[in-house]
Amino acid sequence: MGLYRKLETDVDIEAPAWKFHEIIHKNPHHMSNIASDKIQSCELHEGEWGKVGSILYWNYVHDGKACVAKDVIEAVDEENNSITWKMIEGDLLELYKSFRITIQCTPKDKGSVIHYTLEYEKPHEDIQDSHGLLELCASMSKDIDAHLMGKTNEGSSIEVGAPKA
Template identity: 70%
Template sequence: MALYGKLETDVEIKASAQKFHEINHKKPHHISKASSDKVQGCELHEGEWGKVGSILYWHNVYDGKDHVTKSVTEDVDEENNSFTWTMLEGDLEKSYKSFKMKIQCIPKDKGSVIRYTLEYEKLHEGIPDPHTFLQLCVDVAKDIDAYLMGDNNEGSFIAKA
């Protein structure tokens, strides 16, 4: 069993890649409106929303437990609707020496595909791969899609907020 690992999955959604990228990258503090049972909040600890070097503090629920993670926005590629967060500290540290998540929003003729890539280094071989965290990402993506496509004025919300 390797200590270094990489998991990747694609999620097809109806919302545009631009709208999905916007809420995840520049307004992650609004994700809890779309997926309140999984994301209790995201706070800006340092920097500016959506900027490289910004530090975010996440409150999530998965595996039936509350989790917190402090992450830094490591990379942003506006042209390809992608960005990368790297864990600085939090509950993931109990299992992983390093943990990085990349989200890329790929436009399609109708809707888009959201590609999640997790790269990590486990503390020891007894640690499982983070499949439950990846499932959290998939579930949150579906919630965000439903929110963006629903009757909630999200189109105007994104433009104003």
């Protein structure tokens, strides 16, 4: 039996949900300019930017280490500002049997809430849960928000919620 896990967190931002979604959905290649300390590049490997079935290749920094990921856009819901990527190659799959990231951007009275869901299967109990990657996602959200709002993002702190089973 697999050891399936799910980690989730919410990040409050000032930018509109649709603007945030547009960056991660249709323009992820701009994230290396927005959060260069976290994302070095995002390249389209196959398909079209933002289209289901397209394959992206990422160079990023996770826990102080240069990493790579190749993922396929598994689902997009433009009405609900949601996107899901499924990892098909890369460093995360050296630790986990499968890995999926879903990001949903929800408008609120002022700003938006960015909800991250990481779903993965561990090959055995000794593998740590991916709290570091969840923190990376949350921190990147603040960088994207600062970019969209025309601010710098120095000294921000990120609080990641507890995992949900």
